[in-house]
Amino acid sequence: xxxxxxxxxxxxxxxxxxxxxxxxxxxxxxxxxxxxxxxxxxxxxxxxxxxxxxxxxxxxxxxxxxxxxxxxxxxxxxxxxxxxxxxxxxxxxxxxxxxxxxxxxxxxxxxxxxxxxxxxxxxxxxxxxxxxxxxxxxxxxxxxxxxxxxxxxxxxxxxxxxxxxxxxxxxxxxxxxxxxxxxxxxxxxxxxxxxxxxxxxxxxxxxxxxxxxxxxxxxxxxxxxxxxxxxxxxxxxxxxxxxxxxxxxxxxxxxxxxxxxxxxxxxxxxxxxxxxxxxxxxxxxxxxxxxxxxxxxxxxxxxxxxxxxxxxxxxxxxxxxxxxxxxxxxxxxxxxxxxxxxxxxxxxxxxxxxxxxxxxxxxxxxxxxxxxxxxxxxxxxxxxxxxxxxxxxxxxxxxxxxxxxxxxxxxxxxxxxxxxxxxxxxxxxxxxxxxxxxxxxxxxxxxxxxxxxxxxxxxxxxxxxxxxxxxxxxxxxxxxxxxxxxxxxxxxxxxxxxxxxxxxxxxxxxxxxxxxxxxxxxxxxxxxxxxxxxxxxxxxxxxxxxxxxxxxxxxxxxxxxxxxxxxxxxxxxxxxxxxxxxxxxxxxxxxxxxxxxxxxxxxxxxxxxxxxxxxxxxxxxxxxxxxxxxxxxxxxxxxxxxxxxxxxx
Numbered sequence: 001x002x003x004x005x006x007x008x009x010x011x012x013x014x015x016x017x018x019x020x021x022x023x024x025x026x027x028x029x030x031x032x033x034x035x036x037x038x039x040x041x042x043x044x045x046x047x048x049x050x051x052x053x054x055x056x057x058x059x060x061x062x063x064x065x066x067x068x069x070x071x072x073x074x075x076x077x078x079x080x081x082x083x084x085x086x087x088x089x090x091x092x093x094x095x096x097x098x099x100x101x102x103x104x105x106x107x108x109x110x111x112x113x114x115x116x117x118x119x120x121x122x123x124x125x126x127x128x129x130x131x132x133x134x135x136x137x138x139x140x141x142x143x144x145x146x147x148x149x150x151x152x153x154x155x156x157x158x159x160x161x162x163x164x165x166x167x168x169x170x171x172x173x174x175x176x177x178x179x180x181x182x183x184x185x186x187x188x189x190x191x192x193x194x195x196x197x198x199x200x201x202x203x204x205x206x207x208x209x210x211x212x213x214x215x216x217x218x219x220x221x222x223x224x225x226x227x228x229x230x231x232x233x234x235x236x237x238x239x240x241x242x243x244x245x246x247x248x249x250x251x252x253x254x255x256x257x258x259x260x261x262x263x264x265x266x267x268x269x270x271x272x273x274x275x276x277x278x279x280x281x282x283x284x285x286x287x288x289x290x291x292x293x294x295x296x297x298x299x300x301x302x303x304x305x306x307x308x309x310x311x312x313x314x315x316x317x318x319x320x321x322x323x324x325x326x327x328x329x330x331x332x333x334x335x336x337x338x339x340x341x342x343x344x345x346x347x348x349x350x351x352x353x354x355x356x357x358x359x360x361x362x363x364x365x366x367x368x369x370x371x372x373x374x375x376x377x378x379x380x381x382x383x384x385x386x387x388x389x390x391x392x393x394x395x396x397x398x399x400x401x402x403x404x405x406x407x408x409x410x411x412x413x414x415x416x417x418x419x420x421x422x423x424x425x426x427x428x429x430x431x432x433x434x435x436x437x438x439x440x441x442x443x444x445x446x447x448x449x450x451x452x453x454x455x456x457x458x459x460x461x462x463x464x465x466x467x468x469x470x471x472x473x474x475x476x477x478x479x480x481x482x483x484x485x486x487x488x489x490x491x492x493x494x495x496x497x498x499x500x501x502x503x504x505x506x507x508x509x510x511x512x513x514x515x516x517x518x519x520x521x522x523x524x525x526x527x528x529x530x531x532x533x534x535x536x537x538x539x540x541x542x543x544x545x546x547x548x549x550x551x552x553x554x555x556x557x558x559x560x561x562x563x564x565x566x567x568x569x570x571x572x573x574x575x576x577x578x579x580x581x582x583x584x585x586x587x588x589x590x591x592x593x594x595x596x597x598x599x600x601x602x603x604x605x606x607x608x609x610x611x612x613x614x615x616x617x618x619x620x621x622x623x624x625x626x627x628x629x630x631x632x633x634x635x636x637x638x639x640x641x642x643x644x645x646x647x648x649x
Contacts, residue, residue, distance in 0.1 A: 001594075008597065008612040012578075012635075015611060021641040025439060026634035032435035033626045035355040036375015040093075041346040043067060043339045044100035047122075048346050049077070050358060051091060054375045058087035058625035062094050062105060064122060067344065070360070070372050077122055080107050090623025093137055096122070097146035098204065102176075104140045104149065110584040111619020113137075117151065119176070132180045136169070141200040141209065148175040150186060150200040150209055164194070166539040166586065171198040171211060187211060187223075195542045201246050204340055208247035208270050217425045217467065217546040218242045218460060224252065224273045235273035241460065242426075245273070248294050248340045253281070255292050262459035263289030265301065267318075281318050288428070288459045293336045296343035298363055300325075302333045306388060306400045307430050307451045309333040311347075311361075325361060325369060329354065330386055332430035346372065352404045352447075353381040355433045379438055383407055386431065391484035393453075393477045400451040401481055402431060403490075406441045416445040416644035417491035419482055419519075423454035423474035424503035425546055426463035436633050445646045448485060452477035452507075468548050469558040475510045482511075482518050494520050495644050497575075499636075501525035502588060502620065509564030509596060516574045521608075521643035523636055525580040526620050529592040531563035532556065537589035565592075568599045576608035578639045580632065582618035590614060611639070 016022060036054035043049075048067045052074075053060040062078035083089035092113055094105035103122050108115035117132040117140070132138070138151040150173050157165045170188025174180065186209075187198055197214040209225040220242045222235040236243045236258060245254035252273040254266050265282035268274070282289070287303030287310060294300075299314040301322075309332045311325040327333075331351030338345035343363035350356040358373035385407045390398050405411065418440065422429050429449050437447045451457040454466025454474040466474040482498070485491050496519040500508040505527020512522045532550045534540045548555030560566060568574075577600065581593035597612035613635060618624055624632070640646070 005594065005612075005614050009614055012611040012613050015609060016635045016638060019638045019642050021646075022634050022638035025637050025641070026630055028439050028442075029435050029630040029633045030626075031378050032438055033630055035377045035379065035433070035435075036357070036373065037355050037433070038348050038358040038373045038375070039356055040335050041337050041348060041358060042094070042096055043337045043346055044096035044098055045339065047096070047100035048337075048358075048372070049094065049096050049100075049103065050348075050373075051094065052373070052375075053626070057081070058627055059090050059623070062091055062103065064096075064100070065372070067339075067346070067360075070370070074373075077103055077125065078105050078107075078120060083107055084109055086617060087625040087627070088617045088623070090625075092623065093139075095140040095142065095149075097142040097149075098144045099146060102128070102142075102146045104138075104142075104151075106135055106138070108623060110617040111582060111621070111623050112584050112586050113619060113622060114154070114586060128176070130174070130176060130178075132174065132183075136166075137197075137199075139199040139201075141202040143202065143206045144204060145206075146176070148173065150174075150202065152198045152200075153180075163536075167194040167541065168192075169197055171200060186225075187213075195544075203247040203270070210245050210247055210252075212244065215545065216542045218257070218463065219545070220244065222254070222273070224270060226271070233271075233273055235268075236275060246294070253292070253294065253299075254278070255289060257460045260284035261461040262287070265289065265292055265299065265314075279318075282314055282322075288456060290428070291333070291336050293338040293345045294340045295338035295345040295361070296341065296363065298343055298345075300336060300338065300345050300361065302336055302347070304332075304428055304430060304457070307402070307428050307457045308388070309349075309430065313363075327369070329381070330388075330431060332432055334432075350433045351381065351431045352386055352402070352434060352437055353379050353384045355379070384438075384441055385409075391481060393473075393480045395473075395476075397453070397477075399453075399477055399481065400457060401484075402429075402449045402451075404437055404441055404447040404449075406444060409441075409444060409446075411446060411490040413486075413489055413492040414495060415491050416440075416495050416497075416641075416646040417448060417485060418445065418497045418499050418640060418644075419448045419450065419478075419485065420499045420504070421450040421452050421478050421481070421507055422500065422502075422504045423452040423466055423478065423507050425454075426456035426460065427503075428456040436637055439633075440637060440640070440646070443641070443646050445644070446490065448481065450478055450481035452481070454503075467546050468555070471547065471558070472562055474507060475514060475562065478507055478511055479515050479518060482515075493518060497521040497523065497640050497644055499523040499525075499640075501527070501580075503528065505529070505588075505592075506531070506564065510562050512575050512577065513564050513567045513569075514562075516572060519575050521576045521578075521640060523578045523580070523640065524593070524596070526582065526585055526588050527579070527592055527596070528588055529563070529596040530565040531559040532566065534592070537591065538585075539587060540589070565596055565599060568596075568603050570603045573604055573607050574600060574610075576610075576639075576643050578611045578613065578636065580613050580615070580636070582615040582620070584617065584619045587620040
């Protein structure tokens with residue numbers, strides 16, 4: 001296998017390195033990747049912590065800055081660059097103590113997303129002796145004084161059967177200074193399904209521990225633990241719905257899809273958080289509620305309408321009309337957090353041509369949104385045009401689609417166009433900064449993002465219309481988007497490519513085998529493609545509720561009907577394809593891309609190129625250093641330029 005992969009990589013390098021488009025694209029991507037990027041704001045007292053990358057940094061660093069005075073300089077707290085010579089070590093997550101004095105965080109290498117929980121003193125950067133492993137996303141929930149926290153932990157790899165290392169997460173309680181062997185088990189064992197992902201949050205007074213038990217794709221059970229009495233109350237259980245809750249001032253607040261596919265905000269006494277006691281604070285509306293933050297007397301609610309973000313303020317006590325907080329442009333809120341004791345909140349905001357930046361909202365003068373990060377960007381958003389159109393799917397359903405192009409460019413059948421989508425796990429395809437989209441549109445190309453079913457664009461009903469036995473609906477919606485672009489005169493099949501990753505890689509694989517004449521080229525990244533065996537590799541069993549169980553006869557038949565690997569036909573001409581995968585992917589096994597490449601090459605040896613790119617020291621995508629991102633972007637967009645006839649500037 002290693003020799004075969006090496007031969008495939010050598011062939012791919014020979015082809016891509018020989019493309020004249022690659023060198024100028026690589027230079028441009030190095031510039032575009034220096035744009036400042038801010039993510040994951042977390043407020044702790046008078047501080048706000050973020051994950052940021054800017055300038056020549058290869059990896060994002062954890063930054064702390066004042067939450068009250070933007071004139072005070074920001075400071076790096078955690079820098080992973082010295083952990084690996086190739087800078088392939090990355091911060092996966094972080095969690096400050098409520099007073100901002102301590103910071104728990106995790107770093108993994110090579111894109112594995114598995115690491116060690118460590119704790120640093122924010123003032124000095126000194127590491128404390130506490131070290132917990134193995135963890136994936138432990139979601140530490142700190143006591144107010146920083147003396148202890150709840151967290152989730154994977155089992156010792158030697159204590160579970162081979163292949164089970166990614167399952168059986170449990171929730172523990174850790175007191176600072178203790179060895180992890182002494183940590184108290186809060187929830188685990190027979191109380192949890194092997195695929196459950198337990199997470200926790202804690203009330204500002206430290207009394208109430210809210211336990212979330214997430215089962216993919218969208219089910220979340222919620223238990224409220226009263227630490228004063230030890231009483232555990234089940235707020236939600238067994239509902240095929242998501243619920244994310246917190247307790248503030250003795251009140252239980254939850255963002256939930258229970259009886260509200262687009263989401264609603266409910267409240268109840270912390271002592272009785274069961275759904276029959278809920279009072280609706282923010283009812284279900286036209287937009288999908290994507291998040292909330294309690295900021296003093298205010299309740300901030302982020303919604304998405306036709307996949308574009310909007311932000312609203314409500315009175316936390318309820319009553320009174322909603323006040324819209326104007327956002328800078330058509331784009332997306334990437335994260336929102338607040339200290340419940342103050343009337344201010346922090347959020348990140350991005351668009352297709354604006355890198356993610358940090359904004360602060362305040363209720364008192366100066367009221368409204370204000371920029372709280374000021375990293376320079378090499379992109380002028382005014383040089384681009386973003387529009388939203390709607391097209392009809394095969395069954396008449398109206399589907400939203402974003403179109404991005406250079407300002408002033410008029411689309412035609414000759415316009416090189418890349419169509420992207422996702423269509424799964426209730427993930428909404430929202431506007432987000434992309435160096436690839438910027439460079440492509442600078443060169444005269446167009447980029448389209450279809451909000452197909454299976455995603456979360458219109459809530460849980462939209463998601464469920466494209467999961468399990470309805471998965472073919474997702475592929476039909478995507479094909480309809482491609483046909484609309486052609487019928488509307490915006491491109492033509494020889495100038496059209498499809499692109500997607502992960503579940504979107506499944507989308508691309510199914511599209512190209514079902515409709516080989518729909519487009520000229522395809523980029524299929526970290527994909528699922530063998531849908532009859534996906535559940536047997538890595539953490540594939542987590543996704544059975546989304547796709548179905550191949551060991552169940554009815555589900556097997558539904559999966560067999562579209563599994564891309566099993567529908568490649570000998571002698572049929574398929575689009576040129578670039579398959580991207582990575583050796584350390586801990587989510588989707590690289591066997592999917594390898595098998596599909598081999599099958600396509602065998603099916604049509606004289607057809608369009610089938611290139612396989614297997615990257616070392618990389619995973620599913622998260623944590624990839626800037627230089628590796630520039631290499632992959634240059635390969636991807638040089639391949640697309642070559643196939644569609646675009647000329648990068």
